[in-house]
Ligand code: KIV
């Protein structure tokens with residue numbers, strides 16, 4: 243299988259071929275997405291909510307995300323693997339951003355890192371990319387600043403569009419290979435996509451971006467939280483798993499599971515019973 247590389251994302255934008263992405267937090271799910279042909283997987287800090295049960299993305303640690311990233315890297319053969327830099331691990335300085343990125347690259351062997359912000363992290367992005375590590379940026383609604391933004395609020399409406407464009411330009415200037423636009427009106431996302439030469443990836447930013455990304459547990463109905471409007475639910479995995487679990491419990495209680503065929507006989511290798 244040929245590995246997806248950053249140049250393939252650039253090529254996809256030029257060709258008008260849409261890029262597909264999903265989050266992944268472990269080997270089992272990542273392997274399935276890879277087998278299905280997903281272009282990239284993101285070990286998002288949304289793992290804080292989805293996997294660890296926190297209310298925000300803020301508490302998750304670098305070490306926790308590195309462990310998850312490593313499991314995803316080991317599972318995929320084709321997909322490009324992007325690891326999120328968690329809150330507090332890059333904002334302080336370009337040096338801190340580079341040091342954390344190096345940890346992710348060495349310890350998880352992810353193929354790129356992702357961080358939140360535009361103009362305010364331009365020098366951070368530049369420092370990381372100049373060291374040879376591909377960076378995916380993330381603007382619009384940025385969950386790590388949700389307390390400052392005042393909740394899950396659409397970004398880039400009205401006068402906000404100009405600021406979003408400024409952020410997008412800064413990201414491209416700094417050398418990022420791709421940018422995520424989260425919860426941005428589709429016409430604004432279309433303008434950013436038009437103006438930038440690097441691909442834009444929509445998370446609730448409409449159909450005009452160069453690709454789409456969602457939190458996999460939302461899209462496949464495995465998460466239990468509120469499902470945002472931009473998420474189309476392609477499966478009800480929680481329902482499937484709940485029904486299967488009920489059946490499993492019923493079968494244990496009734497004695498239907500396990501059967502003799504699902505148990506081991508005590509025989510010698512030559513087929514003779516040890517009890518004669
Ligand atoms: O953490 C995450 O899952 C993300 C995407 C939704 C953009 O950052």
Ligand code: NA
Nearest residue numbers: 286287288326
């Ligand atoms: Na994230």
